[in-house]
Amino acid sequence: MSHNGAGVGAGSGGSPIPPTTVMYSQLQPWSQAGAPPCMEPVMGPSIPPRVGAAYETPTKHPWRPAMAYELIQVKHMPEQPVTNQLTKQCFLPKGMKTDGMIFPNLVTGFDRNPQHAARAALYTRYTSNEWYNNNMTKYSESNMNRNLSERMRNDAVRLMRETDEKATSGQRDAGRRLGERITDLTFWRNELNAELEKLIAEMSDINELQRQCGKALLDLEIPLHIAQECLFHRESRQGTEKVHDIVEKALLVEINNLRNSRDRLGGLHEKISKQALDCRGAQHLLEDDVSHKESSLGIDSMCHQLNNHSRGITYYGGIEKFDPSVSTQESWAQASSEHVRRSQAERAKLSQLRSDAQSVVNSVATTVWDFWSNTNNAFDRRSQEMAEAKNRVQLHLQKVQQELFDMEKHLFLLQKAIQDKSGPLKVAQTRLEARSHREGVELCKDHAQDRLVQEVQDIQGAVETLHHKLMEAEATHQGLLKTRCTLEVDLRNKVNALFIDREKCMSLRRSFPVSNLIKY
Secondary structure, eight states, X not given: OHHHHHHHHHHHTSSOOOOOOOOOSSXXXXXXXXXXXXXXXXXXXXXXXXXXXXXXXXXXXXXXXXXXXXEEEOOOOOOOOOOOTTOOGGGSOTTOOSOOXXXXXXXXXXXXXXXXXXXXXXXTOOOHHHHHHHHHHHHHHHHHHHHHHHHHHHHHHHHHHHHHHHHHHHHHHHHHHHHHHXXXXXXXXXXXXXXXXXXXXHXXXXXXXXXXXXXXXXXXXXXXXXXXXXXXXXXXXXXXXOOOOHHHHHHHHHHHHHHHHHHHHHHHHHHHHHXXXXXXXXXXXXXXXXXXXXXXXXXXXXXXXXXXXXXXXOOOTTGGGOOOOOOOHHHHHHHHHHHHHHHHHHHHHHHHHHHHHHHHHHHHHHHHHHHHHHHHHHHHHHHHHHHHHHHHHHHHHHHHHHHHHHHHHHHHHHHHHHHHTHHHHHHHHHHHHHHTTOOGGGOOOOHHHHHHHHXXXXXXXXXXXXXXXXXHHHHHHHHHHHHHHHHHHHHHHHHHXXXXXXXXXXXXXXXXXXXXXXXX
């Protein structure tokens, strides 16, 4: 009956038969993205697809780089045609590229195939057994779902308890590990502080050592200048007094020793300066490490005190993926241990350098004092020798002066003797001249004549001998004058050399006591 009514209603044309609805592929009614141009929307206005939208990152996290803007593009699902072997090509819409599916319709299908419509209507009825079985199935499904739900709730409760216990245990273990880390940080901080205090104490010693070494270098400049000044003064000696004596040798040896000592102290000062730089580098590493450990200790102490009810805790998404670590537990402890070992090594080097510096300074002071004393002793011996030589020259000069005085008197006597011979010679020659005026046989060569002639000859011979002696005496006098001049020049040179050694050189060396230098 229902079939007929449906058929009559459909056949009478009381209401128009709705057109057959064709379902397309899995396209949403509000989307046209990727649809072929032949397909038309079933209903509703066309909505343009959203190609993209810009979203600005609201929060900048240290573990997530700032992306500024992100483009989000909507990608639609690929087209999947719905196929059915029972689909007839005659029912496909015009321009449809995919195969449509025809669903049975009891109302519109009666006109096309009444037998098929009746069979379809008969197949939609159920029996009582099917209804009872359907109810039992629903009850069983309900019981099964309730049991499943109960098991799920029990599992959820157990999971919640396990997760709570795991979270509590993890937080407690993390707190314990933080406490251990704080203990390690405190230990290494104390070790670094103790080593830093020792290093600073040693640094004060090395500063004092550097000052002493610099003072020793400055103290060597004055003796070196004095020794060079003594050599310069001794260059002003004259004549044979400019001799390469023991004083000059001692001065040259002293200058050489002072220069060598200055080079040794200069090398020691450079070593001390380099060691001071190394110690300051180790001190900087220790101070930097201590400051880092102080900062880490404050952070870890704050983290150790945090709990679930602390203020300021919040979410930091993705922070567990951000790993800024630059060292491990072993390398961290090894780095601090290396800093401590380096500081200890620098302190050991500094202690050895201080011992070496003291020995070098004491050795330099001893050698400087020894050579200074040797030079002073050489000056004393040389001064005594020159004083004795000067005294001998003065004695000889006095003797020469006395001899010159005697020679001058002798010359005067010789000249007077020659002058005294002029009277007898005149008398004798006058007698001879007077006797030459005799006449006749009176001009006789008698004994008187012979004696007068002999007398004149004797007087002339005596005068000639006296003149010869006078010439020899004058030559001797000139020799004595030359000797006196030579002795006077030699005496002046000796006095000058003695003045240089005693007054100029020894006064400089006495006015600067080396015994007060380089005593540490």
